[in-house]
Amino acid sequence: MFYEQVRNINDWSTMPRAAQTVSNIPHVDGVSSGAHLWRQERQTVSNGINVPGLEGLFPSGLSRSLHVLEAETAQDGAILSAFPLAFAHHLSPPRPIAWVTQSLAAGEAGQPYGPGLAAFGHDPFQFIFVTAPRAADVLWAIEECLRSLAVGAVVGELNDRKAIDLTATRRLAMRCERADVPAFLLSHLPLNESALAARSRWRIGPGKMAGRAGLLGEPAFAVNVVKNRDGFCARRSLTLACRSGVFAPFERKRAAESPALSPETSTAHETTRSLVTPAVLHLAERRRHRDHLARMRS
Amino acid sequence: MSARRILSLWLGHLSTDRLARQNAAVNERPFATIENVRGAFILRHLNARAEANGLKPGGSLSDARALVPGLAVAHADQEADRRTLLSLARAADRYTPLVGLDPPDGLMLDITGCAHLFGGEDAMLADILSRFARWGYSAHGAVAPNPLLAYGLARFGPGGVFAKNAEDAFMALPVEALRLPEETSDVLVRLGLKLVGHVFAQPRAPLVQRFGPQIAQRLDQVIGHVSVPITPLTPVPQSISERRFAEPVMVLEGIAASLPGLTARLCEGLERRGEGARRTTLRLFHADCGVTDVAVGTSDPLADPKRMAKLLTARLERLAERIATDSGIDLVRLYGTETAPLVSQQGTLEGGRLSEADLAALVDTLCERLGRDAVTRLAPADDHRPGHEQTILKASETLHQTSHWSFAQTGVPPDRPLRLLWPPEPVETLASVPDGPPVRFVWRRVCHTVALAEGPERIASPWWDASHDAATCDYFRVEDSEGRRFFMFRQGLYGRESPPRWFMHGLFA
Secondary structure: OOOHHHHHHHHHHHHOOHHHHHHHHHHOOOOHHHHHHHHHHHHHHOEEOOOOOOOOOOOOEEEOEEEEEEEEOHHHHHHHHHHHHHHHOOOOOOOEEEEEEEEHHHHHHHHEEEHHHHHOOOHHHEEEEEEEOOHHHHHHHHHHHHOOOOOOEEEEEEEEOOOOOOHHHHHHHHHHHHOOOOOOEEEEEEEEOOOOOEEOOOOEEEEOOOOOOOOOOEEEEEEEEEEEOOOOOEEEEEEOOOOOEEEEEEEHHHHHHHOOOOHHHHHHHHHHHHHHHHHHHHHHHHHHHHHHHHHHOO | OOOOOOEEEOOOOOOHHHHHHOOHHHOOOOEEEEEEOOEEEEEEOOOOOHOOOOOOOOEEEEEEHOOOOOHHHEEEEEHHHHHHHHHHHHHHHHHOOOEEEEEEOOOEOOOOOOOHHHHHHHHHHHHHHHHHHHHHOOOEEEOOOOHHHHHEEEEEEEOOOOOHHHHHHHHHHHHHOOOOHHHHHHHHHHHOOOOOHHHHHOOOHHHHHHHHHHHHHHHHHHOOOOOOOOOOOOOOEEEEEEEEEEEOOOOHHHHHHHHHHHHHHHHHHHEEEEEEEEEEEEEEEOOOOOOOOOEEEEEEEEEEEEHHHHHHHHHHHHHHHHHHHHEEEEEEEEEEEEEEEOOOOOOOOOHHHHHHHHHHHHEEEEHHHHHHHHHEEEOOOOOOOOOOOOOEEHHOOOOOOOOOOOOOOOOOOOOOOEEEEEEEEEEEEOOOOOOOOOEEEEEEEEEEEEEEEEEEEOOOOOOOOOOOOOOOOEEOOOOEOOEEEEEEEEOOOOOOEEEEEEEEEEOOO
């Protein structure tokens, strides 16, 4: 009897998703109905992934479906990974994230690095990394991950233009919607214009930081949403607060950060001067000097 | 004791039969394998025709050539013989799970309780001999109540099935049947004790005094006072299920279709004991005496027949070509090689435990197709050098572990890259001042102009570890004119004997 019960749980977890939707009649067995309740609760919660800073583009959030992010040029593959990491901050409940990479993409853009992920505010241990040599294997692995209840989001990285086509994306999109789990397909190479079955399609390049005070700030991106079933298409320059996954328009930040633009900001600078230590002061002076030089040059 | 039934198989021409399987011409004329012993070629193994011509193993090749001018020879290969015997033993596994090797040229099968499955001992022995003959190995076999009797009757007697009369038949065999050291049996023969019965007729005490305790031990083994153990080739697994095919199956789908039934039967047996299989082996018996093992391991004990069948099918697909080109498969057997008690898992409303079991299932599925090394997780490592701050663990081994990462050290913007290039790639650079960051650099044949650089962060190799070349590295975070960010370092310092070199180590978002 006891083992029968154990088996019930296993059966439930390996049942096809279609049989688990809310419309089905709940099982009479106590264990199964508990799991069923959990499932129901999850479905009511999941309307979209609300990413702060992207409300203008996605008014009701990113849908839990397939999103394709492609690099602007072949050199920009590495920066794409910031986006799923930012989105993952706003997924609830937090569950492991499957990260499937084509070996070639990992060779070109490097492997995901633990301390770097930790710097993004994620626990590197909650990622399951999968490496596959062929694009077909990558797509298969993404599908398997979406089939599993254990995973909260799936990231797939491909370095193969031909593999990302309408058929492949339609398969993934259907899996996503059935599983109610988002998948982000990162194409490290720019794709052509052919139609894809993704909910949204992004072209992402690095944001130009020239003109900012002489230290590296939060990363910036030039984002071009070329297809969007969840909202609007637009070009944006965005910076990303890595630890919180919050996007912000880039121009505003630039105005606020350059100190000698208006008298108000310079007085604000003066007032902070009394509070800061000499070392910081020295740094700020260096920064201003460098800024000045840059303006002279331009 | 009398209930035990042992089948001894003697493959008298193992070595030459092995060669004849590769080249049919071998058995068409006298043939021998030879070995170089102290500068002289000695005959090792002979085929039936060579024996019929009066040759004996151990004779010299020159004598044999004089007797039989047409004798063909090849060098003996003991290692190949051993391998052949091993694969035959595996193939004989289809008759009983207890198969032991009897080197150099025999097998011992414990067929206690198995014979009725093949229509009795006579039918079973006939089946084994005809199967071995079909594979190209001439064999003699005898069934007797203990291994020593079976051994003697197979090699020196007529063979066949012996029950009560085994000992009587054994008494009429030459004294070599006792498996004594060669010099002992030589002395016995010289003393006139040519048959086993003659030795038994002698008083025990003088024999032991003259030849040592072994002879008494052998005599006890003959009459069954001391039992001889058989070491099984494969440890007998707890649970087995099998499926026989009337005709050899040539297509993969046929075998895959039989899997659900096999796994269901195996899991039924396991579940009755409250266990799951941690390791499952599917053994495919080829019609031409080969055996292929397909093993799958899972991170959690498995008692779900559907998942077990799915994991095995994925593995089978890799063998598709071999199955199609071979002679087909006539028996499939599934072993629960390693079992473990099932841990009861109570699902919580939040899906806590439940998702752990799901994760195990996912990891197993991925590992089956892509290999265990392809599914990984990251754990922190106690090292300060970039690139060494993490260890890559196999996901299948870390399912029940918890995270040890700490988030304290990170700054804004991140001071460690999101993607790591391993190993670091060399970069050609142009720096304005020797110790400063580069102004321009060429990486992967593309020229980048540096807009901003932060650094250096000086990181030295551990001085206590002498295996490293102790070059100090200066790390820079660099942004190029288009906004891409790089993590690069200069290895070595200026003013030393070798000039410093630049490397690209990672990419920021």
